[in-house]
Amino acid sequence: xxxxxxxxxxxxxxxxxxxxxxxxxxxxxxxxxxxxxxxxxxxxxxxxxxxxxxxxxxxxxxxxxxxxxxxxxxxxxxxxxxxxxxxxxxxxxxxxxxxxxxxxxxxxxxxxxxxxxxxxxxxxxxxxxxxxxxxxxxxxxxxxxxxxxxxxxxxxxxxxxxxxxxxxxxxxxxxxxx
Amino acid sequence: xxxxxxxxxxxxxxxxxxxxxxxxxxxxxxxxxxxxxxxxxxxxxxxxxxxxxxxxxxxxxxxxxxxxxxxxxxxxxxxxxxxxxxxxxxxxxxxxxxxxxxxxxxxxxxxxxxxxxxxxxxxxx
Numbered sequence: 001x002x003x004x005x006x007x008x009x010x011x012x013x014x015x016x017x018x019x020x021x022x023x024x025x026x027x028x029x030x031x032x033x034x035x036x037x038x039x040x041x042x043x044x045x046x047x048x049x050x051x052x053x054x055x056x057x058x059x060x061x062x063x064x065x066x067x068x069x070x071x072x073x074x075x076x077x078x079x080x081x082x083x084x085x086x087x088x089x090x091x092x093x094x095x096x097x098x099x100x101x102x103x104x105x106x107x108x109x110x111x112x113x114x115x116x117x118x119x120x121x122x123x124x125x126x127x128x129x130x131x132x133x134x135x136x137x138x139x140x141x142x143x144x145x146x147x148x149x150x151x152x153x154x155x156x157x158x159x160x161x162x163x164x165x166x167x168x169x170x171x172x173x174x175x176x177x178x
Numbered sequence: 179x180x181x182x183x184x185x186x187x188x189x190x191x192x193x194x195x196x197x198x199x200x201x202x203x204x205x206x207x208x209x210x211x212x213x214x215x216x217x218x219x220x221x222x223x224x225x226x227x228x229x230x231x232x233x234x235x236x237x238x239x240x241x242x243x244x245x246x247x248x249x250x251x252x253x254x255x256x257x258x259x260x261x262x263x264x265x266x267x268x269x270x271x272x273x274x275x276x277x278x279x280x281x282x283x284x285x286x287x288x289x290x291x292x293x294x295x296x297x298x299x300x301x302x303x
Contacts, residue, residue: 028211032188049279060209060245131253145246
Protein backbone atom coordinates (compact mmCIF):
# COMPACT_ATOMS: atom_id res chain seq x y z
CA UNK A 1 0.00 0.00 0.00
CA UNK A 2 1.34 3.41 -0.87
CA UNK A 3 0.92 6.08 1.76
CA UNK A 4 0.99 9.83 1.12
CA UNK A 5 4.31 11.43 1.93
CA UNK A 6 2.96 13.96 4.37
CA UNK A 7 6.33 15.18 5.52
CA UNK A 8 7.29 15.93 1.93
CA UNK A 9 4.00 17.80 1.48
CA UNK A 10 4.63 19.74 4.66
CA UNK A 11 8.16 20.66 3.53
CA UNK A 12 6.69 22.03 0.33
CA UNK A 13 4.16 24.10 2.29
CA UNK A 14 6.94 25.43 4.49
CA UNK A 15 9.22 26.24 1.55
CA UNK A 16 6.46 28.13 -0.22
CA UNK A 17 5.41 29.87 3.03
CA UNK A 18 1.90 28.49 2.76
CA UNK A 19 -0.24 29.26 5.81
CA UNK A 20 -3.39 27.60 4.67
CA UNK A 21 -4.30 25.19 1.92
CA UNK A 22 -7.51 23.48 0.89
CA UNK A 23 -8.35 21.19 -1.99
CA UNK A 24 -11.75 19.61 -2.36
CA UNK A 25 -15.46 20.28 -2.93
CA UNK A 26 -16.16 23.64 -1.34
CA UNK A 27 -19.45 24.35 0.45
CA UNK A 28 -20.95 27.43 2.01
CA UNK A 29 -20.10 26.23 5.51
CA UNK A 30 -16.54 25.27 4.55
CA UNK A 31 -15.97 28.75 3.12
CA UNK A 32 -17.12 30.20 6.45
CA UNK A 33 -15.04 27.84 8.59
CA UNK A 34 -11.84 28.22 6.59
CA UNK A 35 -12.43 31.97 6.52
CA UNK A 36 -12.80 31.95 10.27
CA UNK A 37 -9.53 30.03 10.67
CA UNK A 38 -7.85 32.52 8.34
CA UNK A 39 -9.07 35.47 10.40
CA UNK A 40 -7.97 33.90 13.67
CA UNK A 41 -4.59 33.10 12.21
CA UNK A 42 -4.09 36.67 10.99
CA UNK A 43 -5.14 38.02 14.36
CA UNK A 44 -2.63 35.77 16.13
CA UNK A 45 0.09 36.88 13.71
CA UNK A 46 -0.83 40.49 14.52
CA UNK A 47 -1.45 41.39 10.90
CA UNK A 48 -2.83 44.93 10.59
CA UNK A 49 -6.65 45.09 10.59
CA UNK A 50 -6.48 46.45 7.02
CA UNK A 51 -4.33 43.54 5.79
CA UNK A 52 -6.50 41.03 7.62
CA UNK A 53 -9.67 42.47 6.08
CA UNK A 54 -8.18 42.61 2.55
CA UNK A 55 -6.96 38.99 2.72
CA UNK A 56 -10.33 37.86 4.05
CA UNK A 57 -12.23 39.86 1.42
CA UNK A 58 -10.20 38.44 -1.46
CA UNK A 59 -10.56 34.93 -0.05
CA UNK A 60 -14.35 35.33 0.18
CA UNK A 61 -14.76 36.78 -3.31
CA UNK A 62 -12.55 34.08 -4.88
CA UNK A 63 -14.27 31.16 -3.15
CA UNK A 64 -17.81 32.53 -3.56
CA UNK A 65 -17.08 33.12 -7.25
CA UNK A 66 -16.20 29.42 -7.53
CA UNK A 67 -19.38 28.41 -5.70
CA UNK A 68 -21.54 30.63 -7.89
CA UNK A 69 -19.84 29.38 -11.04
CA UNK A 70 -20.27 25.74 -10.01
CA UNK A 71 -23.98 26.28 -9.27
CA UNK A 72 -24.67 28.30 -12.42
CA UNK A 73 -22.60 26.21 -14.86
CA UNK A 74 -23.68 22.81 -13.45
CA UNK A 75 -20.26 21.63 -14.66
CA UNK A 76 -19.23 18.41 -12.95
CA UNK A 77 -16.29 19.00 -10.61
CA UNK A 78 -16.38 22.79 -10.89
CA UNK A 79 -17.06 23.01 -7.16
CA UNK A 80 -13.74 21.37 -6.33
CA UNK A 81 -11.63 24.33 -5.31
CA UNK A 82 -7.94 24.68 -4.63
CA UNK A 83 -7.26 27.52 -2.21
CA UNK A 84 -3.86 28.63 -0.97
CA UNK A 85 -2.95 31.53 1.32
CA UNK A 86 0.74 32.31 1.76
CA UNK A 87 2.96 35.04 3.15
CA UNK A 88 6.22 35.79 1.37
CA UNK A 89 8.35 38.82 0.52
CA UNK A 90 6.34 40.96 2.91
CA UNK A 91 2.98 40.31 1.27
CA UNK A 92 0.03 38.00 1.76
CA UNK A 93 -0.98 36.07 -1.35
CA UNK A 94 -4.37 34.47 -1.91
CA UNK A 95 -4.83 32.01 -4.78
CA UNK A 96 -7.77 29.89 -5.85
CA UNK A 97 -8.55 27.71 -8.83
CA UNK A 98 -11.16 25.33 -10.22
CA UNK A 99 -12.25 23.62 -13.41
CA UNK A 100 -14.27 25.70 -15.86
CA UNK A 101 -15.56 25.33 -19.42
CA UNK A 102 -12.89 26.42 -21.90
CA UNK A 103 -14.93 29.31 -23.25
CA UNK A 104 -15.71 30.56 -19.72
CA UNK A 105 -12.01 30.31 -18.83
CA UNK A 106 -11.07 32.42 -21.84
CA UNK A 107 -13.71 35.00 -20.99
CA UNK A 108 -12.38 35.21 -17.41
CA UNK A 109 -8.78 35.52 -18.68
CA UNK A 110 -9.79 38.41 -20.94
CA UNK A 111 -11.59 40.14 -18.08
CA UNK A 112 -8.67 39.78 -15.67
CA UNK A 113 -6.20 41.03 -18.30
CA UNK A 114 -8.47 44.01 -19.00
CA UNK A 115 -8.65 44.85 -15.28
CA UNK A 116 -4.87 44.43 -14.85
CA UNK A 117 -4.32 47.25 -17.34
CA UNK A 118 -6.31 49.72 -15.21
CA UNK A 119 -4.90 51.90 -12.43
CA UNK A 120 -6.69 52.51 -9.11
CA UNK A 121 -8.74 55.39 -10.54
CA UNK A 122 -9.80 53.34 -13.57
CA UNK A 123 -10.72 50.39 -11.35
CA UNK A 124 -12.83 52.57 -9.09
CA UNK A 125 -14.65 54.00 -12.11
CA UNK A 126 -15.50 50.59 -13.54
CA UNK A 127 -16.47 49.35 -10.04
CA UNK A 128 -18.94 52.19 -9.60
CA UNK A 129 -20.35 51.61 -13.09
CA UNK A 130 -20.90 47.94 -12.31
CA UNK A 131 -22.49 48.85 -8.97
CA UNK A 132 -25.01 51.00 -10.85
CA UNK A 133 -26.01 48.32 -13.35
CA UNK A 134 -29.39 46.73 -12.65
CA UNK A 135 -28.77 43.14 -11.65
CA UNK A 136 -30.16 40.23 -13.63
CA UNK A 137 -33.71 39.40 -12.63
CA UNK A 138 -33.75 36.09 -10.79
CA UNK A 139 -30.06 36.15 -9.91
CA UNK A 140 -29.65 35.51 -6.21
CA UNK A 141 -26.01 36.50 -6.22
CA UNK A 142 -23.20 37.57 -8.48
CA UNK A 143 -23.34 41.33 -8.73
CA UNK A 144 -20.44 41.10 -11.25
CA UNK A 145 -18.31 43.08 -8.84
CA UNK A 146 -16.10 40.31 -7.46
CA UNK A 147 -13.22 40.42 -9.95
CA UNK A 148 -13.12 44.21 -9.89
CA UNK A 149 -13.11 44.25 -6.09
CA UNK A 150 -10.26 41.71 -6.04
CA UNK A 151 -8.24 43.82 -8.49
CA UNK A 152 -8.81 46.89 -6.31
CA UNK A 153 -7.54 45.14 -3.20
CA UNK A 154 -4.45 43.72 -4.92
CA UNK A 155 -1.10 45.48 -4.54
CA UNK A 156 0.12 44.05 -7.88
CA UNK A 157 -1.74 42.96 -11.04
CA UNK A 158 -3.76 39.79 -10.44
CA UNK A 159 -2.10 36.78 -12.13
CA UNK A 160 -4.50 34.44 -13.96
CA UNK A 161 -3.61 31.00 -15.36
CA UNK A 162 -5.56 28.81 -17.75
CA UNK A 163 -4.58 25.24 -18.45
CA UNK A 164 -6.40 23.27 -21.14
CA UNK A 165 -7.82 19.93 -20.02
CA UNK A 166 -9.89 17.27 -21.76
CA UNK A 167 -13.58 17.39 -22.62
CA UNK A 168 -13.69 21.12 -23.37
CA UNK A 169 -12.65 22.13 -19.87
CA UNK A 170 -9.75 24.11 -18.43
CA UNK A 171 -8.26 24.68 -15.00
CA UNK A 172 -8.56 28.38 -14.19
CA UNK A 173 -6.77 30.06 -11.30
CA UNK A 174 -6.17 33.52 -9.91
CA UNK A 175 -3.29 34.63 -7.69
CA UNK A 176 -3.69 37.85 -5.79
CA UNK A 177 -0.99 39.73 -3.92
CA UNK A 178 -2.34 41.86 -1.08
CA UNK B 179 -46.12 47.33 10.07
CA UNK B 180 -44.19 44.27 11.17
CA UNK B 181 -40.68 44.99 12.42
CA UNK B 182 -37.64 42.83 11.74
CA UNK B 183 -35.50 41.23 14.38
CA UNK B 184 -32.94 39.05 12.61
CA UNK B 185 -30.18 37.57 14.76
CA UNK B 186 -26.63 37.61 13.47
CA UNK B 187 -24.74 34.57 12.21
CA UNK B 188 -21.09 34.21 11.25
CA UNK B 189 -21.82 35.47 7.73
CA UNK B 190 -24.85 37.70 8.27
CA UNK B 191 -25.41 40.79 10.42
CA UNK B 192 -27.93 41.49 13.13
CA UNK B 193 -30.82 43.47 11.63
CA UNK B 194 -33.43 45.32 13.66
CA UNK B 195 -36.06 47.77 12.53
CA UNK B 196 -38.28 50.15 14.48
CA UNK B 197 -41.13 51.47 12.37
CA UNK B 198 -42.33 53.85 15.13
CA UNK B 199 -39.01 55.68 15.20
CA UNK B 200 -38.09 55.03 11.56
CA UNK B 201 -34.83 53.30 12.42
CA UNK B 202 -32.92 50.44 10.82
CA UNK B 203 -30.00 49.00 12.80
CA UNK B 204 -27.39 46.60 11.39
CA UNK B 205 -24.31 45.24 13.06
CA UNK B 206 -21.62 42.70 12.13
CA UNK B 207 -20.25 41.07 9.00
CA UNK B 208 -22.19 40.47 5.82
CA UNK B 209 -21.03 37.87 3.34
CA UNK B 210 -23.90 35.51 2.62
CA UNK B 211 -23.74 33.66 -0.70
CA UNK B 212 -27.30 34.67 -1.47
CA UNK B 213 -27.27 38.33 -0.46
CA UNK B 214 -30.30 39.31 -2.56
CA UNK B 215 -32.36 36.60 -0.96
CA UNK B 216 -31.04 37.29 2.54
CA UNK B 217 -31.79 41.02 2.32
CA UNK B 218 -35.18 40.70 0.59
CA UNK B 219 -37.06 41.19 3.88
CA UNK B 220 -35.11 44.32 4.76
CA UNK B 221 -35.48 45.74 1.24
CA UNK B 222 -39.26 45.13 1.46
CA UNK B 223 -39.42 46.72 4.93
CA UNK B 224 -37.63 49.88 3.74
CA UNK B 225 -39.89 50.20 0.68
CA UNK B 226 -43.03 49.70 2.78
CA UNK B 227 -41.89 52.20 5.42
CA UNK B 228 -41.08 54.86 2.83
CA UNK B 229 -44.41 54.35 1.05
CA UNK B 230 -46.55 54.34 4.18
CA UNK B 231 -45.50 57.71 5.66
CA UNK B 232 -43.28 60.75 5.16
CA UNK B 233 -41.53 60.65 8.53
CA UNK B 234 -37.73 60.78 8.89
CA UNK B 235 -35.66 57.66 8.47
CA UNK B 236 -32.36 56.80 10.16
CA UNK B 237 -30.02 53.94 9.32
CA UNK B 238 -27.62 53.03 12.14
CA UNK B 239 -24.75 50.85 10.96
CA UNK B 240 -21.94 49.05 12.71
CA UNK B 241 -21.01 46.88 9.74
CA UNK B 242 -17.48 45.57 9.31
CA UNK B 243 -16.95 43.47 6.25
CA UNK B 244 -19.35 43.31 3.29
CA UNK B 245 -18.93 41.02 0.30
CA UNK B 246 -19.64 42.59 -3.08
CA UNK B 247 -23.20 41.29 -3.35
CA UNK B 248 -24.01 42.77 0.09
CA UNK B 249 -22.48 46.06 -1.10
CA UNK B 250 -24.79 45.96 -4.12
CA UNK B 251 -27.86 45.45 -1.92
CA UNK B 252 -26.87 48.26 0.46
CA UNK B 253 -26.25 50.60 -2.49
CA UNK B 254 -29.73 49.82 -3.81
CA UNK B 255 -31.21 50.66 -0.39
CA UNK B 256 -29.24 53.94 -0.22
CA UNK B 257 -30.43 54.77 -3.76
CA UNK B 258 -34.02 54.36 -2.63
CA UNK B 259 -33.35 56.60 0.40
CA UNK B 260 -31.74 59.15 -1.91
CA UNK B 261 -34.80 59.20 -4.12
CA UNK B 262 -37.02 59.98 -1.12
CA UNK B 263 -34.53 62.51 0.23
CA UNK B 264 -34.72 64.33 -3.13
CA UNK B 265 -38.46 64.59 -2.57
CA UNK B 266 -37.90 66.23 0.80
CA UNK B 267 -37.67 63.40 3.30
CA UNK B 268 -35.31 63.67 6.23
CA UNK B 269 -32.80 60.80 5.87
CA UNK B 270 -29.71 60.07 7.99
CA UNK B 271 -27.11 57.31 7.91
CA UNK B 272 -24.74 56.91 10.87
CA UNK B 273 -21.96 54.39 10.28
CA UNK B 274 -19.85 53.65 13.35
CA UNK B 275 -16.49 51.92 13.04
CA UNK B 276 -13.39 51.13 15.06
CA UNK B 277 -10.70 53.75 14.25
CA UNK B 278 -8.11 50.97 14.04
CA UNK B 279 -9.76 49.64 10.91
CA UNK B 280 -9.50 52.26 8.18
CA UNK B 281 -10.88 49.84 5.57
CA UNK B 282 -14.35 50.16 7.10
CA UNK B 283 -14.16 53.96 6.87
CA UNK B 284 -13.04 53.69 3.23
CA UNK B 285 -15.96 51.42 2.43
CA UNK B 286 -18.43 53.79 4.11
CA UNK B 287 -16.83 56.74 2.31
CA UNK B 288 -17.49 55.18 -1.10
CA UNK B 289 -21.19 54.84 -0.27
CA UNK B 290 -21.30 58.40 1.03
CA UNK B 291 -19.96 59.75 -2.29
CA UNK B 292 -23.21 58.77 -3.97
CA UNK B 293 -25.59 60.13 -1.32
CA UNK B 294 -26.66 63.73 -0.71
CA UNK B 295 -28.47 63.07 2.59
CA UNK B 296 -26.70 63.28 5.98
CA UNK B 297 -24.14 60.46 6.02
CA UNK B 298 -21.98 60.42 9.14
CA UNK B 299 -18.95 58.15 9.39
CA UNK B 300 -18.10 57.99 13.05
CA UNK B 301 -14.78 56.60 14.23
CA UNK B 302 -14.74 55.15 17.71
CA UNK B 303 -11.73 54.46 19.90
